[in-house]
Amino acid sequence: MKLGLGWKLYGDGSAPPPGEVVKPQERLSWGRTTGLGAQHVVAMFGATFVFPIIMGLDPNLAIMMSGFCTILFLLIVKGRVPSYLGTSAAFVGAAVIISPNGENPAVLTGAILVAGVVLALCGLAIHLLGPVVVLKAFPPPVTGAVVMLIGFNLAPVVATVYWPVDQWIGLLTMAFVVLATVLLKGFLGRITILLGLVFGFLMSWVFDLVFGMHQVVQDDGTVASAMRVDLSGVADASWIGLPALHAPEFQTSAILVALPAVIALIAENAGHVKAVQEMTKEDLDPYMGRAILADGVATALSSSLGGSPTTTYAENIGVMAATRVYSTAAYYVAAIVAILFGFCPKFGALVAATPSGVLGGITVVLYGMIGLLGAKIWVESRVDFANPLVLVPIAAGLVAGIGNVELAFTESFVINGIALGTIITLVGYHLLNALAPAELKPKPLPMSAYDTPSYDTPEDSTRT
DSSP states (O other): OOOOOOOOTTTTOOOOOOTOOOTTTTEEOOOHHHHHHHHHEEEEEEHHHHHHHHHTHHHHHHHHHHHHHHHHHHHHHOOOSSEEEEEETTHHHHHHHHGGGGGGGHHHHHHHHEEEEEEEHHHHHHHHHHHHHHHHHHHHHHHHHHHHHHHHHHHHIIIIIIIOOOOHHHHHHHHHHHHHHHHHOTTOOOGGHHHHHHHHHHHHHHHHHOOOOOEETTSSOOOOESSSOOOOOHHSSSSOOOOOOOOOOOOHHHHHHHHTTTHHHHHHHHHHHHHHHHHTTTOOOOHHHHHHHHHHHHHHHHHTTTTTOEEEEEHHHHHHHHHHHHHHHHHHHHOOOOOOOOOHHHHHHHHTOOOOHHHHHHHHHHHHHHHHHHHHHHHHHTOTTTTTHHHHHHHHHHHHHTTTOOEEESOOOEEEHHHHHHHHHHHHHHHHHHHGGGGGGGOOGGGGGGGGOOTTTTTTOTTO
């Protein structure tokens, strides 16, 4: 079986001329390929380690597993779909519910593992039945609603967890990210979250020098003074070592909270395949099921060791769009570099030292962008909200999901928030459409509804 490990040299190995592209099975010279791999590392870097911090997971392990998972993905798709698998934001909402403040990481990774297995099974079904099954099961009205509530359900986390710790650092970091997103062009415009993290770190250090310690509310409700930047853990960490691993635990209630993310990941992977297909002019529909299967297997593998969930990254599509080089060889280089970073505990300690105020400024932008991606799906798919069969179930699901409405069956079994909102939207939409007369049913959309290349925005998450 061909695994896509052999690459034909493109021309003389130099960059393609205007109008030409380097296809996935081709490569430039190894020197240029290594340089492109480094660009892919930088592009995925910010979100890949920011999201594990938000979810209470080890960022070092997330970086390392992103490398292994990218290699696994490329092998499963036989090198036909170039993609980097970084940390997914689709599970951030579930993480806040399952493991607040990182209290239950094993239960969280157990729920993510099951979701990964379900995603892999969906990918297998799509591979056997054809990509049209994606739109039938998860039409754009439903997918957009689920993505939106995943993002907007997180608004209280910003307001109550991160922002109050250091509101001025949060405000400055947020302002920097917003301005950088608009003013910076090209490659820098795609890594504004990473730049915002660096900026927030520097401003926190300046505030420590100018204003000294600030007041922090402890978990027990008491108030203590602390520096914004504490690098003592970095000094104590070794240069070489394994990241922290842990075994997953499984709880039914946690699994139900995590499962809605599968819908977002299916839509995201489908969109990634269609975007790359449009840019390379190659028929990749036969590989859509493989791509979704590969992402599911990768997520299950990563979470089985205590790592973060994975997804295809739009930032890396941006690198490909800018360079017109779609060679999977560059992704293998990026994956190997990420694996090497994972074996450096000092790097992980530096990431873990990110001030909470900085995370407040970053998350207020990221969570909103995740939510608005749902609206983006609606707009580009021309969803008709004048039709009550579309409007009513989505309206009910959004309020239930964003408002954290609860449905308690027993004291220990409660469905709420994202899980309940997804169930109401998905079941309500399909049930109403099954019962409604033909003239009221929305017209089916072509697969082009998922042709939504999102590489023109800096941290377009794909992190869903």
